[in-house]
Amino acid sequence: MSSATSTSPGISLLLDDRYRVEEPIARGGMATVHRGHDERLDRVVALKIMHPHLAMDEDFRRRFGREARSAARLAHRNVVGVFDQGEDEDRIYLAMELVEGETLRARIVDRGRLTVGESLEITAQVLEALVAAHDAGIVHRDIKPENILLDRQDTVKVADFGLARAIGTNNSSTGAALLGTVAYISPEVVTRGEADERSDLYSLGVVLFEMLTGRQPFRGEQPVHVAFQHVHEDIPAPSTLVSGVPRELDSLITWACARTVEQRPASAADLLRAVRELSATLPAAVLAVRPEEVEPSDTSDVPRLTASLDEVAADLDGGPRPFRPRGAAGAAPAQDAGGSAAEVPADDGAADGAEGSADEEHADAEEDETPRSVVMRTPRGRRGRHLPQGHRRRSRPMAFLSGLSLVAVLLCGAWGGVDWYLMTGPGADRTVPLVTGTPLGDAEAELAASDLAVHTEERFDDGVPAGHVISAEPSTGTTLKRGEEVRLVVSKGVETFPVPALEGTELEAAREEVEALGLELVEDDPEHSETVPKGVVISQSADAEALPAGGEVHVVVSQGRQPLSVPDQTGAPADSAQSTLEAAGFRVTSEKAHSASVPSGSVISQSPASGSLFRGDTVHLVTSLGPEMVKVPDVFRKPEDEARAALEKAGFSVEVVHDKGEPVFGQVYEQSAEAGGELAKGSTITIKVF
Known part of the structure; x- marks a missing residue:
């Protein structure tokens, strides 16, 4: 296949005698993408080559193959085409369409924020790709700016189909795989590990938010903190962070990013129609707007007002406050000194200066009634109050004294009510934090910090690493009372x-x-x-x-003993014949014999001379000693018959010649071999008779 032996792809490496590897374009956690050239079809391609240390992992090999099969099913102008998949030694690769341009991530980094029109157009083209994918039964699962490519004509190409699925699972993302793209992950993937077509729409809504604002909607020190916000908080409207975003676009993003799956668009086609309609109806001036960051207002750091008694009590005992989703609007419940519930409006952003002028205006006014509710300003230890309609505001010192009075009442006369509130009532509410996928120690610490008990049981799981939490019951976001139990199923790893x-x-x-x-x-x-x-x-x-x-x-x-072919060594020198047969695996025996036709030291015969034997079987050789030498008898003056008999007995052939005519005496007068000498047995001796 390839002549190169390096395990690291290099310039001019030829994969499968077809694809020439050229300069690297990008590197990811699983593979490196190189520019390449298809020598057979003479075209430029992108070669995605899996990292050598991952090529040994069967799970990664399956994921790589899944990307090829998934993308190959999508013949669409907005999907990066996959041409071929192959293996060359320890290199597994995909040959893909090379997109000359940049990623959406690079464009956002370069420009900060995109215009309304450009953001809508990119979103529409991504949706075109998702419509085709969803119609083919494919959920992308990893929509993010890095996987959205823009060529030099600003045509969108969606890449990496099939790579967002978690290792070892069929339709979920858990553990480390989940945290890899946590900024764009949908709530149902965090809580249930499930993703469908509407999960892609949620991720695309987050991408649209980022194109307009230049930032992701949720931030956190740890990925798990970001995932928690996806589950418990609504995506903010972009217009709260930047100016120039029309309300219709705010609504479209919050629709696509609804936390509840059923509240999102039913399909990518529905969202695409809405995007196209919005692009067609918004004025050209609005489409050309590049949103600008909103300047902080003078009242942006005014602490929020709260009327929740649990926070008042928390100030007293230093204990933790129950979780309350950030940005919750509307009234907050309060408890008056007499135990009746009152409704206190949420802080409307009034500044301290406004509050101070109101206090001074009514500094000398008399107050005949005890206020029905008291509002404590918790940040930085400042406290405020809210009186029912018709009551006049007291001065700041009076408000402070009123607060102290309530605290005294709570401490001295109504502590039983506070105890009820903190242990049984709303003050005891605890929200089950996100612990799924985290190590057991971290999960236990998180639950202990929320004053919740923990019960664990172990179970084998193919997709969650050993020692990590598979699931929690009750599930993330459920409200429990302080001290109630959360049952954790902890992975024992793969059985x-x-x-x-x-x-x-x-x-x-x-x-x-x-x-x-x-x-x-x-x-x-x-x-x-x-x-x-x-x-x-x-x-x-x-x-x-x-x-x-x-x-x-x-x-x-085992196939049993291996039959070996017997090489014929007849006529070969004896030493060479023995070496050849022994090297072939046979045992060799031999004997020597005279041969008039085979030179001395050569093999006269071999048994068996052909066929096959098993290793260790015996082959017998007969080695030539050359011809046998015999002493020539003296037959001079012996009668012809006697001479013939003597010579034949000695092993010679006899030829008789009558060169004097008919014999008179019948005696030998000449023999061709000298009497007493040695001649090869079987040789012919001529005798002459007269």
Whole structure:
């Protein structure tokens, strides 16, 4: 495949003999994106190459493949196209459409805030992509400025389909995966781990808010704090932070970002129609407005008024106050000295100067009735009051004395009422904080700070790390009384089963043993074994001593002894023949014999000369000693018959020549081989007879 051996993609690396890797464009937590060139089709592409250390993780490989399959199903001008997916050694990659331009994040950072018209147009094009995706049954799950690309013609391209789903789960985001995009996450993902098409609309509403204001709606020191606000607070209208945003656009954003799923647009198509209609109806001057940050007013730091007795009591005993969602409007309940409830309007932003002038105007006025309600200004220790209609304001000293009087009454004569309020009444209310997905120690500390008891139970979970909270009952945001119990289900991690020792076990017996534990037996390529019988496990993978349900136990099964081809060494030198046969795995035996046709030291014959044997079997060689030498007998003057018999007995062939005509005496007068000399057995000796 690739000729390169480096595990880190480099310039000029060729993937699958097709894709030339060029300079890097971007780097993320899972992959690096390079500019690339498709050598086969001669076109520029973007190559997303998974980090080598993640390529070994099967979960990441599945996520990478899911992105390819998801995006490949979307042939749309507003979706980044995926051309190909492949593997080259330890590199897993996607070949995608290269978008020349910038991300929406880069544009927001560069410009601070976008115009109303530009924000609406980008939103509309993202919605075009989401309509196509949702029609195809795909939920993006990770809409954010980094995944929205803008080419040089300002055409929007939505990227990274399929990457927002949590590792090890099918439709949820939990733990660290949730916190990665917490600024744009919908409440239902935080509380239930569930996402559908309307979750994408919530995230897009947050992106639109950020385009207009230059900031995200919720901020916090920790991701969990931001997630908590998504669950418990409404997205503020952008016009409260910047000027120039029309009320209709405020309404559209709060509609898309409704905390309750059912209150959002029913589909991306519905929201797209609303965006297009708003773009068409807003005046051109409004569309061209780039929102500006609102200057803080002179009364912006005026402390809020509160009439809740739990805060008064908290001032007294230094105890914590129950959680109250920020920005709650309307009346706050109050308790008068006599125990009756009164309604006190929320602080309308009146400045201290206004309050002071009112006090001075009525400094000498008499007050005949005891006020029915007292309002305490809690920040910085300042206190104020609110009287029913028809009552005249007292001076600031009188207000202070009135407050002290109420405190004295509470301490001396009505402490039982305060005790009821703090232990049983509204002052004992506690809101269950967001603890799902957090380590158990952090969850216990958070609940203890809220004066709530904790009961824990453990459960195996494939998606939540061991020691982290899977769920809380009652759920996040539920109101409980002080001291009531929150039941936490804590993850024991992935349930694993011990991997049995299978070496030496028959295959079918090994399969039954593995499947009885909920695991899966996988046969790797079989091997021959000289010691393990056919059908018996030779070895097994040693990656883990325990595996989760469905985990794969890889085994190598014996094919028995391996048959080996016997090389024919007939005619070869004896030493060479023996070495060749031994190297092939055979044992060699040999003997020597004379041969008139095979040179001395060469193999006359081999048994077996061909076919196959098993390793360690014996091959027998017969090695030549050369021809056998025989002493030539003296047959001079012997009768022809006697001479022939003597020579043949010695092992020679005899040829008789009558060169004198018909023999008279019948005796040998000449022999071709000298008597007493040695000649190869089987040689021909000629005798002449007269």
